[in-house]
Amino acid sequence: MQGKTGTSRVGDVAARMVAGGVLAAGVAAGAAAGEVPDFGPHVHVLDPAMPGLQQRIDDIYAAQQPNHFGPRRDAILLKPGTYEGLRIPVGFYTQVLGLGAHPDDVHVIGDLRSTAFLDNDNATQNFWRGAENFSVTPTLGIGDNTLQWAVSQAIPFRRMHVRGNIRLNQRNGWASGGWFADVLVDGRVDSATQQQWISRNSRWGSWTGSNWNMVFVGVHGAPEGEFPTPGQRFTRIAKTPLVREKPYLFIDPKGGYAVRVPALRRDSVGISWANGATAPGRTLPIDQFHIARPGDTAKTLNAQLAAGRHLLFTPGEYLLAETLQVKRPGTVVLGIGFPTLRSDNGQPLLKTADVSGLTISGLFLDAGQADSGVLMEVAPPGSKKRHKTDPIVLHDLFFRVGGAAAGQVTTALRIHAHDTLVDHTWVWRADHGAGVGWTSNPAAHGLWVNGEDVTIYGLFVEHFQKAQVVWQGNGGRVYFYQSEIPYDPPTQPEWTSATGRGHAAYQVGDSVTRHEAWGLGVYSVFLKPDVVLDRAIEAPRRPGVRFHHMITVCLVDKGSIEHVINDTGEAARCKGSSNTATLKAYP
Structure with missing residues (x-):
């Protein structure tokens, strides 16, 4: 189903970014307002009004779901807005990134899904895929307003808002490890057959499931129970002693691209973006970055670093x-x-x-x-x-x-x-x-x-x-x-x-x-x-x-x-x- 344009909330986004100190001198420099930098052919910048949006995503998935050890890599960038009826399946070497200053600036009403790669619903080889910085209402998920994220190692799930429930495996098949950071789940997290998992600075309505090793650091809603009781093998650390959240690419209210670098957080609990906030940090306009593309040599990249530029x-x-x-x-x-x-x-x-x-x-x-x-x-x-x-x-x-x-x-x-x-x-x-x-x-x-x-x-x-x-x-x-x-x-x-x-x-x-x-x-x-x-x-x-x-x-x-x-x-x-x-x- 093709995505449809929803409310853009540009005024609200701009107000939030100003209040949060995101707008800085020169932020919109680099690419002109509304102009997409040259990210190369495997960065797919999408907006809700694009024709054939679902087909674009399906084509990437068709190439990447079987691509266990192949050379192809893809980033799907979602501009702010509401994506009605959109399904986003995520295969190998695929990262889906929202371009809002806040996760709720990009809202997918439909589905985000990781499907088991091996037979028998086995997700123990579901590596190298991720989702960051947007919200999902899983109306087209696996039922009960639930998103299926059947994954194992190397699967960054960060700065996400799940407006419903999330399940971390597929049916009764195994899954083996995973990562939440700065994640809000309005409903239930069902870890099911997940063998182990770490959640940092997150929040949810409830958590169910435990097998071997489940760790919660600075989490609201960490489950009760105590290691090593079977079914309660939980490790809870009340506060995250020191962390700096991962930088993220976003579009400022003038249409310019920039990278937000959050500040250090000490003894923190829960998400960094609660109540519409923009966490402290610094904003780097895209023109301060060298945008690296395959074919760039190390000599070229080192020269850019020596000249004082960042690398994307x-x-x-x-x-x-x-x-x-x-x-x-x-x-x-x-x-x-x-x-x-x-x-x-x-x-x-x-x-x-x-x-x-x-x-x-x-x-x-x-x-x-x-x-x-x-x-x-x-x-x-x-x-x-x-x-x-x-x-x-x-x-x-x-x-x-x-x-x-x-x-x-x-x-x-x-x-x-x-x-x-x-x-x-x-x-x-x-x-x-x-x-x-x-x-x-x-x-x-x-x-x-x-x-x-x-x-x-x-x-x-x-x-x-x-x-x-x-x-x-x-x-x-x-x-x-x-x-x-x-x-x-x-x-x-x-x-x-x-x-x-x-x-x-x-x-x-x-x-x-x-x-x-x-x-x-x-x-x-x-x-x-x-x-x-x-x-x-x-x-x-x-x-x-x-x-x-x-x-x-x-x-x-x-x-x-x-x-x-x-x-x-x-x-x-x-x-x-x-x-x-x-x-x-x-x-």
């Missing part, structure tokens, strides 16, 4: 011959539509200086044919500066080793900068697809942290061949961790560490005196017999090193995880005893 990456694949260098304080690097960076000549993809206020969001970093040592490095080794008042913030960064093609790297992400914030990341050594195997996509570590006082919300790291996460800096905090250990160790001797059989999924260094983590799930899917992991988590036993709400699960009939943390916690075995083990606190 549009959808597509970027083959880089040298490392992107982000050095200027306050620089914003924002990707829309899952832009994918890759290097095949052994060069890291992105490095930052040890400077304050950097924002790097919405990038997909793919390991290349030659080992670059690291895909992304936040500040150089040995960095000493403190950034407590203006930290480096990373949002929605997704790393992949193998899957689309053979790739390798020693460590995907290294963080040396103190006070860094990470707000949702999936770091994945592929377990299926092309170029996958113990010697085909070798990768030792997903994340290595040397910086002090690094905080991460929503840490997903999977299948690396040694410790998935290594934490050497003091003061680390992690809210939600999900990890499947590698499927494919050929034999136990080939997968043995200095501390015993296998490599821990989460390892805190012996010199660390302060570290705390909440809501950790570690799962085994060993494909070869006689392979086990002795300890899911390894950490020094000190008063300042604390873990809350841990679970291990054995998912196939081979192998086991013998202890939850160090030598504490029961075994998770698929034969002869429970396949699940829980531990409420350590020490």
